Amino acid sequence: MENYTFNSFTLQLDGLKLSEASMYPVFFAFLFCYLFIIIGNLGIIVLVFIDRGLHTPMYLLFCNLAFNDILGNSIMVPRLLISILGHRSEILISYYECVIQAFISHMFATTAQTILMIMSFDRYMAICNPLRYTVIMTNKMLLKLTVSAWGVAFVLVGILLGLTIRLSRCRTLIANPCCDNASLFKLSCESVVINNIYGITFTVVLSVASVGSTVLTYTMIIVVCLTSKSKSLNSKALKTCSTHLIVYIVMFTSGKVGIAFHRYPEYAEQRKLCLILFHVIPGTLNPVIYGLQSKEIRRFLFKFLPSKKVLSS
Template structure:
């Protein structure tokens, strides 16, 4: 494919996800129904937490950050991907400014997934290791502070990341990715991207170290408390809530590591592109299922709904 060398062009070309003619419609339907499920499930869970007063607890209020993040991250990426899949490669055009917004949102999604799971780990640590002080520590004010911190830190880190890229002049127009991200944007430049690479690497290392460090530290302390405690109900509750949180975290880490690993093997570029798309879709689909199935309160709400629906048809006027 020939690249169009245009200096600071405001129209860019997306390489997109190139699938064979035989696989086009199955792939399109898979992404379409995945997106539909993500929207319905995440909006449903967030709405449920909002309307049910029994769920107005720090654990669920902090969890609401995940559905919001999944909705935002997938809404910017998936609809655009679906449109591009149905167009020939030469017509997959995107404006430079739309590309920046997409890149910013994509990196916000990835970063906030880490920071939100970190504040959720802190909540589980306080609940299990300091149960008597939980109500005084995890106040509404603390929930707001933790939420603002999770989004604020991500906003600043990603803002600097994209700011360093925006300053560069561009001499290429082809984005070699299914959607815009920071790396594919700074690769359009013919200037030195040394600072971008250094900051990008530092950003990734700091985020992963802080994220993994927080999870390891809090879960080690939670494990110690559970092993030394003879309270079976406490241990059972801790195991349920913590296993849920840990499964979600491990899925996210596995997805992220797959993309980083596949970057080292250019011949598997299609699988790398596919994994970058699945990085959005898999957590967005699994988070509401995992939390919905594990939460007794959420299950009770749905049981009440189904029971009321069964009773209503039997009432005759």
């Protein structure tokens, strides 16, 4: 018979179950990824801030994505590293801290999609309406788009978690290494029909809006490129759009695989790994993809590298 603990303010996170042989390789792999996420994304934010040549909508929007990656990984990875190093598969966490962690985790996932939607609109304007680009994508418009990306995510996730915290709790085990909404409302013995309906609606509407806007903007960009005889335009479109599309596919795929695993309890360990990778992989790849493919960022970094004459001497 299952033991019930009603409205306990101490919960347990179910961490990764690792063997002695794999514990330290996994620890150092996640540690390296986390340090790279912090240094890489923070480095790009600093570069954009100090170089006025990078004060363009594309890079300012990417700063939002970089900040979101730092925030989303900092709420989960350090606690995961501590649990691995402490040889513990179960980690204690307070209920309120768990709610905050779930809120930031869902904000990370939602904001990533809204920011990428805005970035696809920016690429559409830059390629399909280059003459009107500077008139439309002003600092005021950029501020409105940024506030909208974070504001919509805040409201949607706020309602999502609000429906969950109204529930009483009769269990204490979070079957994940990180708190999320689904794991939280599964602690309740009450009806969670409303939570499931809103959660599914939230996911479907956001996914349809995200995929729909991306497909629409890229279809228009492809049409413009096919009808244009300008090689420079096609080259610019290929470089900037391929970068954005790679980031979007990585983020969207890793997120949806994790959601799918939530429906199959027998794949608990795979679900845990997907949840971690959903945070880690985009945050690790984003600074590499944007940094290495950006001519402006490469030019800025080369300023601080010693010249060939200095190296030879």
